[in-house]
Amino acid sequence: MSGSLLLAWQAIMDHPLFWVGVTLAAYQSGVTLYERSGMAVFHPVLVSILLLIGIILLLGGELSAYHQSVTPLMVLIGPATVALAVPLYVNLKRIREFLSPVLITLLVGGVFATLATIVIAWGLGIEHSLVMTMAPKSVTTPIAMLVAEQTGGIAALAAVFVMITAVIAAVFGPWLLRIVGVRSEAAWGLSMGICAHAIGTALSLERSKEAGAFAALGMSLMGITTAILLPLAVTLWVLV
Numbered sequence: 001m002s003g004s005l006l007l008a009w010q011a012i013m014d015h016p017l018f019w020v021g022v023t024l025a026a027y028q029s030g031v032t033l034y035e036r037s038g039m040a041v042f043h044p045v046l047v048s049i050l051l052l053i054g055i056i057l058l059l060g061g062e063l064s065a066y067h068q069s070v071t072p073l074m075v076l077i078g079p080a081t082v083a084l085a086v087p088l089y090v091n092l093k094r095i096r097e098f099l100s101p102v103l104i105t106l107l108v109g110g111v112f113a114t115l116a117t118i119v120i121a122w123g124l125g126i127e128h129s130l131v132m133t134m135a136p137k138s139v140t141t142p143i144a145m146l147v148a149e150q151t152g153g154i155a156a157l158a159a160v161f162v163m164i165t166a167v168i169a170a171v172f173g174p175w176l177l178r179i180v181g182v183r184s185e186a187a188w189g190l191s192m193g194i195c196a197h198a199i200g201t202a203l204s205l206e207r208s209k210e211a212g213a214f215a216a217l218g219m220s221l222m223g224i225t226t227a228i229l230l231p232l233a234v235t236l237w238v239l240v
Contacts, residue, residue: 013059019069026051041171045199049163077142084201084216091213098186102214106221109194113138114230129153132234136226137161140197143223151234162197169196170203185210193218 012018030047056066088095095102114135121131132153136144141162148158173192182188185208192200193215201219205212 013061016069019061019066020073022055023048023052023070023073026055041167043167043170043199043202045202046163046167084220087205087209087213088216091210094186094210095213095217098214102190102217102221105190106194106218106225109191110138110222110225113195114226130157133158134161136230137165138195138197139223139226140219143227147227147230150231166196166199170199173200174203186214189214190218193220194222197222 026048027044029051030042030044033047034042034044052066055061056063117134117137118131121134126134129152132151133148135151135153136147136158139147139162141159144158144162145155147153149155169192173195177188177191182191188207189201189204189211192204192211194200196203197219201212201215204215
């Protein structure tokens with residue numbers, strides 16, 4: 001490639017909207033593949049992440065530059081999260097009916113998910129920082145990164161564990177729920193929201209409005225309780 005073409009290509013890559021366009025194109029490719037296949041393993045989030053990693057490596061881009069370029073998209077995460085309040089409000093009466101089972105499920109499932117991770121990791125002799133990185137894997141990415149940082153983990157790596165957890169839960173969760181005979185939309189959504197957070201909530205919204213509402217509730221409550229209790233538990237453990 002000649003020098004002028006290299007300069008032109010570099011100018012295109014340096015444009016503020018270049019990586020925004022690439023991100024949107026990668027996500028749309030994931031949506032198309034997911035709609036045609038109908039398989040959870042081809043969820044748009046997972047597909048777009050893999051495509052973006054490949055494109056960034058292929059073009060020799062830098063993660064910091066990409067992160068800075070897609071800031072306008074990241075700003076939209078807040079409104080998108082707040083929008084989950086809509087199905088919660090619509091199904092508020094239904095949620096009140098199941099408030100006690102929801103809280104019990106959250107307590108049992110949340111404690112088990114976190115403690116099982118910590119116990120298994122310690123049993124394998126994994127160092128403390130990595131244990132604390134994996135501990136908040138069952139909550140949505142922004143909260144997991146914050147909790148991992150507060151407890152001595154690695155924030156960036158915590159996001160990776162969250163994504164792996166979400167993908168595994170999204171792929172095998174519906175299959176396991178079907179095997180054990182879970183037919184309640186509320187139970188289905190709550191399970192997916194707690195285990196697969198954002199991806200599970202997206203799948204639940206595709207299933208039904210009620211499942212989506214309970215998934216959003218499960219994801220939110222799991223994030224809040226983990227953000228409060230896990231750092232507190234770690235602090236008390238260190239003091240003891």
